[in-house]
Amino acid sequence: MEVRARAAGKIILAGEHAVVHGSAAVAAAINLYTTCSLRILPPVAEGGQDGAGAVELDLRDPGLVFSWPCARLCEALGEGCGAARILPPVAEGGQDGAGAVERDLRDPGLVFSLPCARLCEALGEGCGAAGTRKPRPCSPNQLAAIARLLEEHEIPDAKIWLSAGLSAFLFLYTSILGCSTPGKVVVSSDLPMGSGLGSSAAFCVSMSGALLTAAGAVSAISGVEGKGWESFGKNDLELVNQWAFQGEKIIHGKPSGIDNAVSTYGSMIKFKKGELTSLKSSNPVKMLITDTRVGRNTKALVAGVSERASRHPDAMASVFHAVNSISEELSSIVELAADDEIAITSKEEKLAELMEMNQGLLQCMGVSHSSIETVLQTTLKFNLVSKLTGAGGGGCVLTLIPTLLSNLVLEKVTAELESHGFRCFKVEVGGQGLQVCQGDCSCFNGDVV
Ligand SMILES: Nc1ncnc2c1ncn2[C@@H]1O[C@H](COP(=O)(O)OP(=O)(O)O)[C@@H](O)[C@H]1O
Ligand SMILES: C[C@@](O)(CCOP(=O)(O)O)CC(=O)O
Ligand SMILES: [Mg+2]
Structure with missing residues (x-):
């Protein structure tokens, strides 16, 4: 499965900093984007290809690639990561039993399996991607475990500022897809990083958009013009925005939420104490x-x-x-x-x-x-x-x-x-918010998976 999500940078016309302390601020999306492409890789069978069971992050702007074996992620982030493995959805006429949720309780030695069709029938709408529907903050223990994972990588001193973005990535990926879902993520951006145009928020919004789409927790509304770019409905945008805010907290410490909101919703907004009003300029x-x-x-x-x-x-x-x-x-x-x-x-x-x-x-x-x-x-x-x-x-x-x-x-x-x-x-001021495009992502062309 491949999905590409893009989120806008922003300008703040009035109110930066004061907005963190409860004042109103006005911000607008701009036509510079961060794009996150995600490919979920098939789960690795025992004795499978070396290195395939890993999460890889390719940051095109600083030109660095990072990789974490799923086994190492599970060991470091343990319980917190949920160790969920997303299986590909079953195509019509697909394998019997594959479209199911399996719970393997190792201690009593019992395995339960519930067909997705039966879950939907019994729980209906409300059952949609429950784990991802409630964004939760990164706990201090999780953050410390992520910091230890990052210490295992040699990040050049001149690029040490990337650690915050890497921590946000590991938190979002493992919280939304679990530790055992191998995948490859490519991030590229038009935005200068660390310059006030909201690159951190666009990073978190595009990442959350791609991950939640892959997890089946949100889905695009088809039929929007553009080169295959599609938008999301209000509830899905809200979910993406909430997850992105948790990522921004890792990067900023105490964000107001204005950057991730304008990057998600686009247009021009007034923002005060978490409340957003769309402005018609x-x-x-x-x-x-x-x-x-x-x-x-x-x-x-x-x-x-x-x-x-x-x-x-x-x-x-x-x-x-x-x-x-x-x-x-x-x-x-x-x-x-x-x-x-x-x-x-x-x-x-x-x-x-x-x-x-x-x-x-x-x-x-x-x-x-x-x-x-x-x-x-x-x-x-x-x-x-x-x-x-x-x-x-x-x-x-x-x-x-x-x-x-x-x-x-x-x-x-x-x-x-x-x-x-x-x-x-x-x-251009006041443009598009989060958009997604599903299908083959050109950045993966040439990859042997
Ligand atoms: N395209 C990207 N690739 C990797 N990390 C990114 C990217 N965009 C943003 N980041 C992360 O966000 C940080 C910059 O955020 P910040 O200091 O809030 O500045 P701004 O949001 O104004 O660009 C970077 O140091 C990096 O950790
Ligand atoms: C200073 C502030 O108001 C905006 C920060 O924007 P940026 O990360 O510099 O693009 C902080 C916030 O609102 O979270
Ligand atoms: Mg920022």
């Missing part, structure tokens, strides 16, 4: 993204803001309160319909002013950086307003592009930003 919002190429780590920046908040609780509560007002106002302006040049310009001026105010408050939180300040000063020379997006400390900066801005000015500002060594690109 009536005019296109155009943003230039500047990647300062200054690496940073979301987990450390989020922890830094929390420490500042515990040192100055009253002052920081006021900062978070102000950000909440900015996000609330920005979300209502985004939805205003502007149908002539004057109305569009006035709407864009309001958005720009709110972004500028938000940037000032992000400076108060201590998450700006000299590279970000350089972007702000450069764009200001052209009367353009910018703010950092995501966790800050480097990473990406957004610049609002007014509808009436000439291409010449845009080229000039881009050239000046790039002369500082930054990388500029334009993105």
